[in-house]
Amino acid sequence: MTLTDDELTDPPAALIGGADAHRRPITDVTAWLDGLDGGVRPTLRALGELLIGVAERESAETADRFTARCLGVADCGHLLDEERPLNPVSRLTTAVALAEWIDEHAHVCEIGPGEYTHPPKWTQTEIGGQRYRHPLCLRVHFPAGTLLEDTGCVIGIEARESIMRSAEVSVYVMPEVQDRARSVLERLAQRADELNPYRGRALRATYTHGLELAVIDLPSTVTRETVIVPDEVWTEVDLGVSAVRDRYGVLNAHGLGARRGVLLCGPPGTGKSAVSAVIAGEVVGDFTVIYVEARAGAQLLTAVVEEAQRLGGPVLLVLEDVDLWCRDRATGGGGPSELLQAMDIQLEARVLTLASTNDATTLDKAAIRTGRFDSIVAVRYPNRADSIRILAALISTLPGAHTIDAAAVAAALPEHTSGSDIREIVRRAVLSSGDGHVATATLLAEVGTGRYRATAPDGLYL
Structure with missing residues (x-):
């Protein structure tokens, strides 16, 4: 394109005027525009758009265009997409592992949009006082020589779960190297x-x-010295801990299964929850401790158990008041199907259910066979000797x-005064x-009043 002297002329003299102003043809418009002062070019561009009605804006790059460009093809139809769904825990762990890879190869990898033309999304998650920065939705190109020796790949992650989208991680490669995509996903899952x-933490599901x-956080004040229960309770629970933590090898070697379940x-008020808290405090770190709320137990106990196995190492599952959601089918109560299915998964797993x-x-x-x-194990009301021990522990300080x-x-x-009753008397x-x-x-005066027991009054009141 050539602009004659009847049109625009070469600045700055022509724009400013003066004796030295001269006119000459502009043979390279791009170079001419690049040579303008920074404040002039936007003005000329806006004026041109107003005059001819055409904007020279570049369209934003979509996620698929980014993927195709990075892998050197015309469009994503020439590529293969190997994907895996992400469960509630792997949505975080996979993203953390991918963030590590991005940091490791930051000098050569390129990050693109996660969906449509939206910018890549990152977020931060705090777990146990530690903050993790990780991608939420993006695609990232790892060129040849990074994750794969002789070919590049693009990893896409969608860590958000909703009705409209599923959480998943994908690897885009050329079709002839599909096995390489699977290997990348395997390595990513392993690192996750x-x-x-x-x-090794205490969790609530x-x-x-x-x-x-x-x-x-687990309570730090409950110990075997402060929780007074029959010795047989500790004996049975300790047997389960030993099976899962120390003796699982020999049990599984003989096909006996290491997995254990103890029902208190x-x-x-007799100390069942306190016993669970003591054991949880003793084993956390070596074990991952998971307290399962009733609704999660009734709906998702199988998913909890499967996730527990992915954690590796021994796991303590605590199911408090399991009768709330696993009642006898003969009485018309809620069926125990979720519990039965979860308890039958991999008998060799290192899982102790308390x-x-x-x-x-x-x-x-069927649940308690x-x-x-x-x-x-029965956790009964304390006898006279145990009541004295409970009192001594409560008043010691x-x-x-x-x-x-x-x-x-x-x-x-x-008769039938529980440990929690004695605690309320002291309080x-x-x-x-x-x-x-x-x-x-x-x-003695508090014992005599009987007010330490929260008993509903008789009669109806308007």
Whole structure:
């Protein structure tokens, strides 16, 4: 294209004017525009668009165009897409592993949009006090010599799950190297497992729009010295811990299976949850501890167990009040199908299930047979000697504790007084004491009132 002297002329003299102004043809418009002052070019471009109605803007590159360009083909129809779905945990772990690869090859890899022309999305997730920065939705090109020796590939990740989209990771390659795409996905999954930030932590499994795991803190005040239960309770639970942590090799070598299940049954307040908390605190780190909420247990226990196996190493599953969602089918209660299916997955897995119920007779018979729950342990109301031990543990740090006659207080307790009842007696005595000192008489007075038991009043009220 050539502009004559009847049209635009070469700046700056022609634009500014003056004696030295001269006119000459412009033979290269692009070079001429590049030579303009930075503030002039946008003005000329806008003026041109107004005059001829054509914008010279470049269209944004779509995710598919980015993929095709990076792999040197006309469009994605010439490529092969090997993909894998991501579950609630691998949505994070896979993204963390991919972020590591991107950082490792940052000098040569190129990041493109994740969908349509939207910019690549990154996010941050905090787990157990540590913050992880990872991709949420993007595609990234790894040229030959990075992930694969003689060919490049594009990895796409969609870590968001909704009605309109599924969480997945994809590897785009030329069709003749499909096996290389599978190998990349295998390596990515392996690295994701190695980087799993949930391993060795205490977690809570909940059900919202699917399975979700959250790191929780375990109580630090409960120990075997403060939780007073029959010795047989600790014996049976310790047997399960040993099977999963120490003896799994010999058990599985003989086809006996290392997986164990222990069911704690007994009245409310006798210490079932406290026993689980003690064991969880003792094994966390070596074990991954997963507390499963009732709704997650009823809907997704199988998914929890499958995820537990992916974590590697021993796992402690805690199912509190399992009778809420696994009642006897003969009584018309909720069916135990989810529990049965989950308990039958891979008997050689290093999984110890520690469940609790107020009444084992309400559970479906198929759920509590040997091989699912191998041991049913009664956690009863404390006897006189255990009540004295519980009192001694509760008052040990209180002012005036050395003057308290724990035996006299225990003798005054009515039958079927639970450990949580005794704890409430001590709490009420502390609250009623003006100076914080607790005496035998104060404790006996609280026992006499009977108010330490939250009993519903008789009669109806409007």
